[in-house]
Amino acid sequence: KRDDLVTITIDGIPHKVRRGKWRVSDLKAKVGVDPAKVLAEITPQGLKDLDDNAEIEVRANEKFMSHARSGGSS
Numbered sequence: 472k473r474d475d476l477v478t479i480t481i482d483g484i485p486h487k488v489r490r491g492k493w494r495v496s497d498l499k500a501k502v503g504v505d506p507a508k509v510l511a512e513i514t515p516q517g518l519k520d521l522d523d524n525a526e527i528e529v530r531a532n533e534k535f536m537s538h539a540r541s542g543g544s545s
Contacts, residue, residue: 475489475490475491476488476489476490477489477490477529477530477531477532478531478532479502479529479531479532479533479534479535480532480533480534480535481502481504481510481534481535481536481537482504482535482536482537486501486502488501488502488529489529490529490530490531491528491529492526492527492528492529493526493527493528493529494523494524494525494526495510495521495522495523495524495525495526495527496523496524498510498527498529499523499537504537505537506523507539507540508537508538508539508540509521509537509538509539509540510523510535510536510537511535511536511537511538512527512533512534512535513534513535513536518536521535
C-alpha cells in the first residue's frame with residue numbers, strides 16, 4: 472500500500488520509508504547512513520541522539536541528521 476510510505480529528511484535529503492516503528496539501526500541501513508555514525512533527531516528542543524538499538528516511531532516529516540560519534544564508549 473502506497474499510503475504506508477512517509478517522507479523523512481536525513482542530512483537534508485528526503486527519503487521515503489514505511490510509517491511505524493523502526494529500530495534505529497534498521498532505519499540507518501534503509502536510508503544508507505553510515506553505521507559508524509550516530510543518527511540524531513532534530514527536535515524543537517535541539518538534537519536528540521538516537522541509540523542504534525532504540526525503537527522510534529516514524530509518522531511523517533521527521534528530520535534527522537547523522538554525525539560522527541563523540542569519544543568514549545557507553
